[in-house]
Amino acid sequence: MGHDICGYNQAGEEIAYLRFSMGNGHASIVYGVLDADEYNGGVSGTGSSSSFSMQQMEKALNEYQKFWKINKIPESEFVKWEIKQIQDFLSICMLAAEKEGNVRVCFS
Template identity: 50%
Template sequence: MGHDIFGFNKAGKEIAYARFSMGNHHAAILYTILDANKYNAGVSGSADSSTYSVEQIEKALNEFKESYLKDSSMINWNHEQILNFIQSCLATAKKEGHVKVYFG
């Protein structure tokens, strides 16, 4: 079990991926900044998806930076994974108007 979170473009191509084991508390960060706690089924995602606008992804990125990236000594690979995921989703949303995120 675990959290496999994917970003998809309009064509359905995977553009972002984040993986957290079921006990990794960093998964909650991604759910929270995406305002997607309803998709967190505890040991995995709920196998549902949501579509995000550029503004929503920008808000998530800003929240993540303000809350989790201020102290560089505390940044780990989980934070880098989240940052890469959000940045990839933002690039797609800016290009296509939105991005779809699947929470598995």
């Protein structure tokens, strides 16, 4: 079990991907900044997807960055890597939504 969160462009191509184990708290943070808690099935995503505008993705990225300005980033190299992966995911999806009008994110 785990959380697979994928971003897709208008052509249906996967452009961004995140993977979390079922106990990883960073998955909950991603659901939260995307205002997508209804897609969080606890041990995995619900299997549903939603479209996000550029403004929604920009807001999510800003909230995520603000979260880490308020909270101390752990010293673990893995956690630092994971934080960067999430920022990259949100940025890639934001750019796709800016270019194409929206981006589809699947939560499984």
